Amino acid sequence: MAEVVESRQWVMTAYAEEGLPTPEHVTLITTKVAVDAASIPEGHAAVQVLWISIDPYLRSGMLGRMDGLCFPPFPIGKVITTLGVGRIIRSKDASYCEGDIVLHTSVPVADYCIAPATMLRKIDMGTRISPLDYLTAFGLPGFAAWIAIHLIGNPKPGENVFISAAAGAVGMLAGQLAKLKGCRVVGSTGTDEKVNLLKEEFKFDDAFNYKKEADFDAALSKYLPSGIDIYVDNVGGKMLEAVLNHVNKKARIPLCGMISQYNQVWTERDGVRNLLNMIGKEVRMEGFIITSYLQQFQDFEQEIGEYLNEGKLVSKVKIVEGIEGFLESLLSLFSSSNVGKVILQVNK
């Protein structure tokens, strides 16, 4: 007889064209999932979801059309999927056993799911790299930071690196990576508490609270008096414009995200008026998405794995407990209220 578990799940109910998503757009419903061996197809496993990665690109999936991030819309009426970590509760695939902890590359925001083994990756619990690292330094935020700093930024020791949203999931790791490569690193963030964190815990050389700076140009003159060689842009808009007034010759600007820009239609966004500066200073600005760099994922894992095993990379996480906190955790990305990577804890 089928063994059935109740599974709450977040479903896309209406697209949010502008502004922040609300309970009109996403709804928590309860469904049933059959998790007995007979109900699970061969090559699949039943997974209890533990942690869900909460990232800004989820907002793009709720737009109902392809935006600048080119992230496809979540289908209406379907559960929202993303990256997460779970526990195998029953397996019909030889590679996985009950109790295994796995990374799931397309996990539903739900309590339980039946997953094809091809979407799972077993997490070795016998190393210093923890399951949460797979959603932070050893996972996509770390990979994004590594692409930005190592591949696109390619810093020389002594260069000046500026990072916006520096206490966020990608920023905190990009700053530490740049420090490990011998750069002077300055970050901007949205609270004084996070300024202290950047300097004390993440060992940034300096940091400032952008909400207390009426004039970004003056702030950059003060905190980066030798100019900017690499700018890891996580916010876009006015800060990007200000940076272009402070770039050094041959500066590199990896574009990781533009958190300030996701909730308006593009014609209402802040225009960057000084792209002309890119000519005289020969600046290279480059957008990227991590799936284009998967052939370098092993290089990333090796380098970051060593740092993690040597205790050289620190990650902060903000854990929102309970699946009902999904919308709240997503909105928190846009409010400067977070420190580090936001993770939704669905089950324990």
Add this chain to the structure above:
Amino acid sequence: MAEVVESRQWVMTAYAEEGLPTPEHVTLITTKVAVDAASIPEGHAAVQVLWISIDPYLRSGMLGRMDGLCFPPFPIGKVITTLGVGRIIRSKDASYCEGDIVLHTSVPVADYCIAPATMLRKIDMGTRISPLDYLTAFGLPGFAAWIAIHLIGNPKPGENVFISAAAGAVGMLAGQLAKLKGCRVVGSTGTDEKVNLLKEEFKFDDAFNYKKEADFDAALSKYLPSGIDIYVDNVGGKMLEAVLNHVNKKARIPLCGMISQYNQVWTERDGVRNLLNMIGKEVRMEGFIITSYLQQFQDFEQEIGEYLNEGKLVSKVKIVEGIEGFLESLLSLFSSSNVGKVILQVNK
């Protein structure tokens, strides 16, 4: 006894912060130049100036401060200098003889000058490459086009290349180079006459008059239905913004110049609001100035020299006759009135 010639020359008299330069800013005065052997220092030569290259960056030198192009201001009270071609009328350097035609890399906008031999380069009159080619395809506009297409754009056959200010000095050459590399090439320009020129003389696949297009987005959809892989930006502003709505994955945007942006202070320039598109499409935008690429100048000369000898590259020039036409020729760069490279003919 000193042999003296009268030499008219254009002098910087006041900087033009905004708008176009006027006779208040530059003045034609008459001076005397001693051209007898005793007056010329060793290692120098007396040069009669023939042709002066008229380029948009001259506008930046008249600002009185470093702008986005990082071109240093012309000193007040001094003659304006640029690139030109002249004829040796007396030489105190063993490498040059009377009658030699030379490229002068810092020629004054004047009838005559005394030049150090290090600033001169003899033009071999026995090839198919003419002295005017040294100011067009075989000179800086050609080098800029080659950097944009060959080094930064690095096109694959069949890719879609869009070029703004396409009938200008750099644009006409960039388009032909992209055609030689097997691309589909579309240009925008400011008159119907130039649209025809692009299609008929420069063999562009298509071209449009941007002044007749109320909606650049619609124009790009029409003329580049398969999107844009390389955009050679010579204008900046609204056209750059429109292009970012039509870029293909991994598009490249070499920034050669931003002719629409030179006559306003930067805070009044058109802001580009859709840089977010650079992330999803993984666009690389890169400014450059040619002096950073001098180590590749020989590669350029070899490739372009072959095209010129095979008759595969055509240049149009607009020659303004008489040194008194300097200001007029400079202003013409900003008015869509030119076809091809603007050259001031000082002497015959």
